[in-house]
Amino acid sequence: xxxxxxxxxxxxxxxxxxxxxxxxxxxxxxxxxxxxxxxxxxxxxxxxxxxxxxxxxxxxxxxxxxxxxxxxxxxxxxxxxxxxxxxxxxxxxxxxxxxxxxxxxxxxxxxxxxxxxxxxxxxxxxxxxxxxxxxxxxxxxxxxxxxxxxxxxxxxxxxxxxxxxxxxxxxxxxxxxxxxxxxxxxxxxxxxxxxxxxxxxxxxxxxxxxxxxxxxxxxxxxxxxxxxxxxxxxxxxxxxxxxxxxxxxxxxxxxxxxxxxxxxxxxxxxxxxxxxxxxxxxxxxxxxxxxxxxxxxxxxxxxxxxxxxxxxxxxxxx
Amino acid sequence: xxxxxxxxxxxxxxxxxxxxxxxxxxxxxxxxxxxxxxxxxxxxxxxxxxxxxxxxxxxxxxxxxxxxxxxxxxxxxxxxxxxxxxxxxxxxxxxxxxxxxxxxxxxxxxxxxxxxxxxxxxxxxxxxxxxxxxxxxxxxxxxxxxxxxxxxxxxxxxxxxxxxxxxxxxxxxxxxxxxxxxxxxxxxxxxxxxxxxxxxxxxxxxxxxxxxxxxxxxxxxxxxxxxxxxxxxxxxxxxxxxxxxxxxxxxxxxxxxxxxxxxxxxxxxxxxxxxxxxxxxxxxxxxxxxxxxxxxxxxxxxxxxxxxxxxxxxxxxxxxxxx
Numbered sequence: 001x002x003x004x005x006x007x008x009x010x011x012x013x014x015x016x017x018x019x020x021x022x023x024x025x026x027x028x029x030x031x032x033x034x035x036x037x038x039x040x041x042x043x044x045x046x047x048x049x050x051x052x053x054x055x056x057x058x059x060x061x062x063x064x065x066x067x068x069x070x071x072x073x074x075x076x077x078x079x080x081x082x083x084x085x086x087x088x089x090x091x092x093x094x095x096x097x098x099x100x101x102x103x104x105x106x107x108x109x110x111x112x113x114x115x116x117x118x119x120x121x122x123x124x125x126x127x128x129x130x131x132x133x134x135x136x137x138x139x140x141x142x143x144x145x146x147x148x149x150x151x152x153x154x155x156x157x158x159x160x161x162x163x164x165x166x167x168x169x170x171x172x173x174x175x176x177x178x179x180x181x182x183x184x185x186x187x188x189x190x191x192x193x194x195x196x197x198x199x200x201x202x203x204x205x206x207x208x209x210x211x212x213x214x215x216x217x218x219x220x221x222x223x224x225x226x227x228x229x230x231x232x233x234x235x236x237x238x239x240x241x242x243x244x245x246x247x248x249x250x251x252x253x254x255x256x257x258x259x260x261x262x263x264x265x266x267x268x269x270x271x272x273x274x275x276x277x278x279x280x281x282x283x284x285x286x287x288x289x290x291x292x293x294x295x296x297x298x299x300x301x302x303x304x305x306x307x308x309x310x311x312x313x314x315x316x317x318x
Numbered sequence: 319x320x321x322x323x324x325x326x327x328x329x330x331x332x333x334x335x336x337x338x339x340x341x342x343x344x345x346x347x348x349x350x351x352x353x354x355x356x357x358x359x360x361x362x363x364x365x366x367x368x369x370x371x372x373x374x375x376x377x378x379x380x381x382x383x384x385x386x387x388x389x390x391x392x393x394x395x396x397x398x399x400x401x402x403x404x405x406x407x408x409x410x411x412x413x414x415x416x417x418x419x420x421x422x423x424x425x426x427x428x429x430x431x432x433x434x435x436x437x438x439x440x441x442x443x444x445x446x447x448x449x450x451x452x453x454x455x456x457x458x459x460x461x462x463x464x465x466x467x468x469x470x471x472x473x474x475x476x477x478x479x480x481x482x483x484x485x486x487x488x489x490x491x492x493x494x495x496x497x498x499x500x501x502x503x504x505x506x507x508x509x510x511x512x513x514x515x516x517x518x519x520x521x522x523x524x525x526x527x528x529x530x531x532x533x534x535x536x537x538x539x540x541x542x543x544x545x546x547x548x549x550x551x552x553x554x555x556x557x558x559x560x561x562x563x564x565x566x567x568x569x570x571x572x573x574x575x576x577x578x579x580x581x582x583x584x585x586x587x588x589x590x591x592x593x594x595x596x597x598x599x600x601x602x603x604x605x606x607x608x609x610x611x612x613x614x615x616x617x618x619x620x621x622x623x624x625x626x627x628x629x630x631x632x633x634x635x636x637x638x639x640x641x
Binding site: 154157252257276288291302303306 | 335338339343346347349350351352455456458459460461463464467468470471473474475481482572573575576579580583584591594595598599606610613614617621
């Protein structure tokens, strides 16, 4: 489990950190001559036999229906090896503004993933702290914390996030939106963490090793941080694997309905706005690329969770 | 705890939830920057001030809140500023639409998930089981946002279903049967988008619970008494596994609500979620509070029904002190 989560994180982290170098073009450059350009298929064979991977340049054949055709006489190298800035190579196609979808997807991964990472860590920290204290102290602290948790947990999370976000000012700079969304997600996510941590801590604090630590004179803070929270490590890891995709979806949902990042900023949610028009989405299905990316992340998280006994046990208990 | 007291506690919790959720929504809207008066005035301060006075938005927050509470306890939720209609009527209409969608999705999820779960739970291996398990992980990874986009793509490509909405343009003039048929033509895609991840969750849980249950000695005993193994599993094994599955229904009501918001937005289903979104964007405070009240109430009723179901199926459940 730990290894798998670490692998997953590392893979996502590399994509996110390296996005500016992996992306062939700027995510916000608009190539006005290539609105809704289709994905250009890489080829390895031409009339002369095998070659290094290349694509054929495209030419608009019909302005009205936005149709393009491959120009077989003009082979082009893949975008990373292509220095032509006027005539870009779209491996995943272009959106309604003629922006390169691959570049936007990579830059979007950076924004969406880092946002949910920060939010998930925030939720874990808050949840572990509150759940830990509630479970260890017991009494009215426990009662008060768990009653409020019960209350938040029954609410449909997306509505809480929606209300909180909708009531803050709409037009904000992207960094402000980032901090605000991470804060909101952490705020709606911690009760789920706190409930489980509290249960584990409450069960563990009567165990011999805790009693031994206490009788040796260890203080509350030390016992919770050094002895009880490590006991929750497996649970926290599972929660992290659950929260990460949930927050990616949260960002996508809020941005899709226009309450997230501004449209020109590339995130998986803002990219999905392109797919809001059924007619355009049906004619240019490559605008659904971010949906595929989200699906893959959620799928990987689910496979990691499922492959592990802890995961399936927790799903059963939920 | 007796069943009566348990039900009473749940009913009180439902009322409290409705009250707190709607109050919080109203207060947050009151305290947030911007209000409805700004709409359509092109930033003219005099016009805005005049509208504020006219709508009563210039009073202190506490006074507006107290006024709203005193009317809300008499089930008068005020007038929607956005639609210029009483909030209560609007809510009834939209809540019904959401309830129809949610019920359809819950039905589809149950019909798909439970039998498949029994199938994978009783048979541990085989090609069929592997196919179902793989499909179920894929479906689990298709949250309503993605699923509804895929459904819209499917509808737009094939033309077999409408890409959005709940009824066709002329539906209000149709006969009762025609109207039903029209809605029935619109509902499959949004309902499926909402139902597929839930069906996968149900399948996973039912499979787990079933494979635990059939290892219990009483299933072997039933077989030993001469029941066929299918009968032993269904009549004894499944009954016991139901406790865990019904427990999930209570939690699923919440995710149905969460999921229906985005499905309503993507497929233009005129439900509570869309209404709430429009109300929030327009800062239509009475409508926001009304939506929160209606949503919380439906949620509480849903969880309450699930609890009752659980209490009936497994009498041990309500004995534990649950709130």
